[in-house]
Amino acid sequence: FGFNSSFDLPLVSGKSTYPTNISNDLAATALTGFGQGNVRATPLQMAMVSAGVANDGTVMYPRMIDRITGADLSVIKEFDNQVYSKVLDHDLDSQLVQMMxxxxxxxxxxxxxxxxxxxxxxxxTGTAQNGEDQPYTL
Known part of the structure; x- marks a missing residue:
């Protein structure tokens, strides 16, 4: 889903992190499954996760612009979609979408x-914490 990666966008975007050294720590691994521990996600990252699930398990590189048009609405330049990674197979993705x-x-x-x-x-729902006005991702 793009964790531990940064993306070249025309805005400041922090790097989301997912711990890479927890394979021997079953408790830490379990906690990361619902966003606890050393998992840090930016709004851009969570948008990529949601979009990847909605896109049949395929995550695309983020971009801010689809096309540039002239004053007469003619297309001057278009930006192509680029696949970042395939993170879920079709069957697993379908099950996750149905649960959502x-x-x-x-x-x-x-x-x-x-x-x-x-x-x-x-x-x-976007939080494992019990708090007022916590953010959500749809």
């Missing part, structure tokens, strides 16, 4: 407040 849809659409789902009538929405 259920989290929004199921009665009592943790993200049920994000439901939009007539629109399929997938979501995941």
């Amino acid at each position: 849809v259920d989290d929004v659409e199921a009665s009592g789902g943790a993200a049920s407040n994000a439901a939009i009538p007539g629109v399929q929405v997938a979501g995941k």
